Amino acid sequence: MSTTTSIARVGDFAGQAVTLEGWLYNKRSSGKIQFLQVRDGTGLIQCVAVKAEVGEDTFAVCASLTQESSLRVTGLVRADDRAPGGYELTVQSVEAVQIAEEYPISLKEHGVDFLMDHRHLWVRVPRQRALLRIRAEVERAVAAYLDGNGFTRVDPPLLTPSSCEDTTELFHTQYFDQEAYLTQSGQMYMEAAAMSLGKVYSAGPAFRAEKSKTRRHLIEFWMIEPEMAFVEHDENLRIQEQLVSHVVKHVLNHCEEELHTLGRDVSALAKVEAPFPRLSYDEAIDWLQKHDFDIQWGDDFGSPHETALANQFDRPLFIERYPTAIKAFYMQPDPNRPEVALCADMLAPEGYGEIIGGSQRIHDYELLKQRFDEHKLPEDTYAWYLDLRKYGSVPHSGFGLGLERTIAWISGIEHIREAIAFPRTLYRLYP
Amino acid sequence: MSTTTSIARVGDFAGQAVTLEGWLYNKRSSGKIQFLQVRDGTGLIQCVAVKAEVGEDTFAVCASLTQESSLRVTGLVRADDRAPGGYELTVQSVEAVQIAEEYPISLKEHGVDFLMDHRHLWVRVPRQRALLRIRAEVERAVAAYLDGNGFTRVDPPLLTPSSCEDTTELFHTQYFDQEAYLTQSGQMYMEAAAMSLGKVYSAGPAFRAEKSKTRRHLIEFWMIEPEMAFVEHDENLRIQEQLVSHVVKHVLNHCEEELHTLGRDVSALAKVEAPFPRLSYDEAIDWLQKHDFDIQWGDDFGSPHETALANQFDRPLFIERYPTAIKAFYMQPDPNRPEVALCADMLAPEGYGEIIGGSQRIHDYELLKQRFDEHKLPEDTYAWYLDLRKYGSVPHSGFGLGLERTIAWISGIEHIREAIAFPRTLYRLYP
Ligand SMILES: [Mg+2]
Ligand SMILES: [Mg+2]
Structure with missing residues (x-):
C-alpha cells in the first residue's frame, strides 16, 4: 500500500511510492511514453507512464484521460532538478475517477464573457488559482498584522436600516415589517465597537448598486475596516502604511510561485516600505494644474488625476486633507483650517487607484448633530x-481597505473581477 | 513626559509614570481618596487618586467623572497582588475627555428589549466585551486550524440567483434587471472552488428569513464552510472533530479571563477532545423510543430529541446517516443502503443543539440530475x-459550522443573540 499524499508534499517521499489524487491539467505523448501533468490544488507534477513498464491496460487508461479528468495515480517519487516542483512521478498505476467531457476552457484565448459564464471552471486554470491563493494570503496577512497589534475582530451587520454614506446606490430588501438595505460600510458599527474594545477591525462583504462598469468596480466587494479609539489623523496614516507594507511583504514571502505564474514584476513590490509619501490635497491640485490638468481647488479627483499623481512615486501615496465639502459628513475638520478634513486616501502605484479611504471621525456631539x-x-x-458622542466620546479614526483593489494591485492584474472567486459585476449574477 | 500605553501593558512600566486612555467603568470614593476603575478595551485597572497628593483641581476632575466618561489619566504603575490585573495606578493627573450623560445601562438588571435597543452601548459591559473577544478568538482558531491543514480560504458570493437548500425563507433584492437572493449557504460555490484548490473554506454571513424566535436562531448569522475534494464521509467527520477540539482548546488557552467573567464551567470544555462519540440515526431513534419519545424512523429530530441525545455525552455527538428523504438533495446516499445519506450533524453538549451539518456530496452526474x-x-x-459533475467529478465532502451557536456553547450563554456584535433577530434591525 502506498501513502496518499498531496503534490506539495511529495518531497517527503522521494524514492517511495505514493498515491496522488487530482485532475489532468495537460498531457503529451511520444507513442511509448505519456507525460501526464497532474494538479491537485496544492501543486502541479509531471507523471511519466512508460508503456513497457506499466503495461497495456494502464497505458490505455492514461490515453483515455481528457483535460480535467479526475484521477488517482500511484508511482515512485523521483527527484528531478528540471521539474517545476523538483519532483516527477514514475507511474505504476492509474485510476480514472471520472473522464471529463471536452473542457470548455482550452489552453487558447477566450473572450471575457465566455470566461465569466464559466467562472466555476475558469477558477481551475493556473492564473486564477494563483489569484485565489494570493487573495487568501492577503486576508491572512491583514488578520495577522491587526491581531498582532492589539485589534479585535468584530463582524458588523450586513442588513441595516440606514446607509452609511448616501442613500442612493443601495440594494434594498424587505426585512419582515421593515425596509432594510445591504451595507455599504460597517464603519458606524465599528465606531460603536471601538468604544468597547479600543481597536477593532472587520473583514467582510459590502455592496454598491452602482451602474459603473470600470475595471476598478465590483457590485459586491470585500472591505477591511479598522476603527481605533484615541487614534488621531497622523497615527491613522502610520497604521495604514504599516499594514499595507506588511501585506505586500507577506505576499512576496508566501506567494513567490503565484506571482511568477502571473508574471508580476516583484521588484516593484519590493519597494513598498513604510513610510509612504504624503501630499496634501492643496499640493496635489498645484501639481495637477502645473501639469496642465483642468482642475480647481474644491474639485474631486478622477482616475486620470489619481494615476498621474501616483505615477510620481514607487510606493503608495497618501493624499490628505481634502476639502470638507467633498468628503463624508462624519469626517473631522482640521481644527486649524476647517475647510479641509483630517482624512486621506491611499493611492496604489502603477495606476491602481485608491485602495484605502480613511479619516479621523467627528467626536463632538454638537458638530456631528449639525452635520446630520x-x-x-x-x-x-x-x-x-x-x-456614541454623548457617552464617553473620544477622538477616533479608521479606514476602509478595498480587498479586491489591493489584490489587483499586488497581483498586477488588469481587472478587479479576477481578484474574487465569483465576481458580481453590472448585470452579472451567474454563476 | 510619560509614555502612553494600554492597560494590558502596564506591567512593562512598573514603577514608572504612564498615561492611559479609556473610559470610567466604576468609581468609589472615601472623601479623601477616589478609586477610579478605568477600562480601555485591553483591560481594567484601578486608579487611586489621593486628594492630598493630586491637589484640589485634579481631585475635582476625578469627582466630575460619570460612568463611561472618557479620560486620560497619568500616574505611577504600582504592582499590587490584590489588584485584578496585578497592578494599580497612583494618579498624578487626569484629563476628562468627555463627561458622559447619565449612562442608560447601569450596573443593575435591564430587560432584553431595552438592552437590544442599546446594543451600541451594551457592548461595553464586561460580559459583552468578553463575548466579543471570545468570538474573535474562535474565528482566529478556525482560520489557524484550516490554514495549517492545507485549506485555502475562498469567499463565495452573497448575492445569488438561486437558493441552496430551499426557495422559501429568502431575502430577495433587485439586482439591476434580475431577481437576486441573499445566500443561505456558499456550499455550491465552495464545491466549485474545491475542484480548483482541493481543500477550501469560507467564513462569512448567511441569511434566513425565518419567522422563528428561538434562542438558537439569528436572521443574519456567520458560517464556516469547508469543502474538500477526495474526502469521503468518515474523513469529513474526523476533520470536524479535530477542528472543534482545536477551537475549544484555543479558547481555553487564550480566553481564561473572559470565560471567568462569564462564569463558564471550564471543566466541561476541557473534556472536549477528539474523537467524538457517534450514533447512527437508527441508533438514535431506538434510544429515543426506549426513552418514551414519540418518534418514528423517518422523522426529523426536534430540539428536545437533540438535547436528550446529546446529554448522554460530555463532548459533542455526531448523529450520522439520516434518512435521505429528510436531508438536502445533494447528499450522497450510502451505496450499501441508499435510504440513508452519508451525512452527519454535530450536536454540542449541554443542550446547545446542532453546531455542524455536513455530508458527502453526490458526485455522479446522472444521480444529481435525477435529484434536480x-x-x-x-x-x-x-x-x-x-x-462540476461533467468535468473531473470526484468524491467530495463538506460541512457548515454555525459560528454563533459554537460561540454560545463555548461561552455557556443562554441566547445566541449575545454571540454577535449587532444581532439581527425577528423584527429587529436597530441599531
Ligand atoms: Mg492615541
Ligand atoms: Mg481522501
Missing part, C-alpha cells in the same frame, strides 16, 4: 450613532 | 453546478 441636520439624515435611524 | 428533476430545481440557474 445639514445632510437631512433621519435622526431616529441614527440616534444610536449620535449616542 | 425530483426537486424541480431550475436547470438554467444550476447548470454550472451540474457542470
Whole structure:
C-alpha cells in the first residue's frame, strides 16, 4: 500500500511510492511514453507512464484521460532538478475517477464573457488559482498584522436600516415589517465597537448598486475596516502604511510561485516600505494644474488625476486633507483650517487607484448633530450613532481597505473581477 | 513626559509614570481618596487618586467623572497582588475627555428589549466585551486550524440567483434587471472552488428569513464552510472533530479571563477532545423510543430529541446517516443502503443543539440530475453546478459550522443573540 499524499508534499517521499489524487491539467505523448501533468490544488507534477513498464491496460487508461479528468495515480517519487516542483512521478498505476467531457476552457484565448459564464471552471486554470491563493494570503496577512497589534475582530451587520454614506446606490430588501438595505460600510458599527474594545477591525462583504462598469468596480466587494479609539489623523496614516507594507511583504514571502505564474514584476513590490509619501490635497491640485490638468481647488479627483499623481512615486501615496465639502459628513475638520478634513486616501502605484479611504471621525456631539441636520439624515435611524458622542466620546479614526483593489494591485492584474472567486459585476449574477 | 500605553501593558512600566486612555467603568470614593476603575478595551485597572497628593483641581476632575466618561489619566504603575490585573495606578493627573450623560445601562438588571435597543452601548459591559473577544478568538482558531491543514480560504458570493437548500425563507433584492437572493449557504460555490484548490473554506454571513424566535436562531448569522475534494464521509467527520477540539482548546488557552467573567464551567470544555462519540440515526431513534419519545424512523429530530441525545455525552455527538428523504438533495446516499445519506450533524453538549451539518456530496452526474428533476430545481440557474459533475467529478465532502451557536456553547450563554456584535433577530434591525 502506498501513502496518499498531496503534490506539495511529495518531497517527503522521494524514492517511495505514493498515491496522488487530482485532475489532468495537460498531457503529451511520444507513442511509448505519456507525460501526464497532474494538479491537485496544492501543486502541479509531471507523471511519466512508460508503456513497457506499466503495461497495456494502464497505458490505455492514461490515453483515455481528457483535460480535467479526475484521477488517482500511484508511482515512485523521483527527484528531478528540471521539474517545476523538483519532483516527477514514475507511474505504476492509474485510476480514472471520472473522464471529463471536452473542457470548455482550452489552453487558447477566450473572450471575457465566455470566461465569466464559466467562472466555476475558469477558477481551475493556473492564473486564477494563483489569484485565489494570493487573495487568501492577503486576508491572512491583514488578520495577522491587526491581531498582532492589539485589534479585535468584530463582524458588523450586513442588513441595516440606514446607509452609511448616501442613500442612493443601495440594494434594498424587505426585512419582515421593515425596509432594510445591504451595507455599504460597517464603519458606524465599528465606531460603536471601538468604544468597547479600543481597536477593532472587520473583514467582510459590502455592496454598491452602482451602474459603473470600470475595471476598478465590483457590485459586491470585500472591505477591511479598522476603527481605533484615541487614534488621531497622523497615527491613522502610520497604521495604514504599516499594514499595507506588511501585506505586500507577506505576499512576496508566501506567494513567490503565484506571482511568477502571473508574471508580476516583484521588484516593484519590493519597494513598498513604510513610510509612504504624503501630499496634501492643496499640493496635489498645484501639481495637477502645473501639469496642465483642468482642475480647481474644491474639485474631486478622477482616475486620470489619481494615476498621474501616483505615477510620481514607487510606493503608495497618501493624499490628505481634502476639502470638507467633498468628503463624508462624519469626517473631522482640521481644527486649524476647517475647510479641509483630517482624512486621506491611499493611492496604489502603477495606476491602481485608491485602495484605502480613511479619516479621523467627528467626536463632538454638537458638530456631528449639525452635520446630520445639514445632510437631512433621519435622526431616529441614527440616534444610536449620535449616542456614541454623548457617552464617553473620544477622538477616533479608521479606514476602509478595498480587498479586491489591493489584490489587483499586488497581483498586477488588469481587472478587479479576477481578484474574487465569483465576481458580481453590472448585470452579472451567474454563476 | 510619560509614555502612553494600554492597560494590558502596564506591567512593562512598573514603577514608572504612564498615561492611559479609556473610559470610567466604576468609581468609589472615601472623601479623601477616589478609586477610579478605568477600562480601555485591553483591560481594567484601578486608579487611586489621593486628594492630598493630586491637589484640589485634579481631585475635582476625578469627582466630575460619570460612568463611561472618557479620560486620560497619568500616574505611577504600582504592582499590587490584590489588584485584578496585578497592578494599580497612583494618579498624578487626569484629563476628562468627555463627561458622559447619565449612562442608560447601569450596573443593575435591564430587560432584553431595552438592552437590544442599546446594543451600541451594551457592548461595553464586561460580559459583552468578553463575548466579543471570545468570538474573535474562535474565528482566529478556525482560520489557524484550516490554514495549517492545507485549506485555502475562498469567499463565495452573497448575492445569488438561486437558493441552496430551499426557495422559501429568502431575502430577495433587485439586482439591476434580475431577481437576486441573499445566500443561505456558499456550499455550491465552495464545491466549485474545491475542484480548483482541493481543500477550501469560507467564513462569512448567511441569511434566513425565518419567522422563528428561538434562542438558537439569528436572521443574519456567520458560517464556516469547508469543502474538500477526495474526502469521503468518515474523513469529513474526523476533520470536524479535530477542528472543534482545536477551537475549544484555543479558547481555553487564550480566553481564561473572559470565560471567568462569564462564569463558564471550564471543566466541561476541557473534556472536549477528539474523537467524538457517534450514533447512527437508527441508533438514535431506538434510544429515543426506549426513552418514551414519540418518534418514528423517518422523522426529523426536534430540539428536545437533540438535547436528550446529546446529554448522554460530555463532548459533542455526531448523529450520522439520516434518512435521505429528510436531508438536502445533494447528499450522497450510502451505496450499501441508499435510504440513508452519508451525512452527519454535530450536536454540542449541554443542550446547545446542532453546531455542524455536513455530508458527502453526490458526485455522479446522472444521480444529481435525477435529484434536480425530483426537486424541480431550475436547470438554467444550476447548470454550472451540474457542470462540476461533467468535468473531473470526484468524491467530495463538506460541512457548515454555525459560528454563533459554537460561540454560545463555548461561552455557556443562554441566547445566541449575545454571540454577535449587532444581532439581527425577528423584527429587529436597530441599531
Ligand atoms: Mg492615541
Ligand atoms: Mg481522501
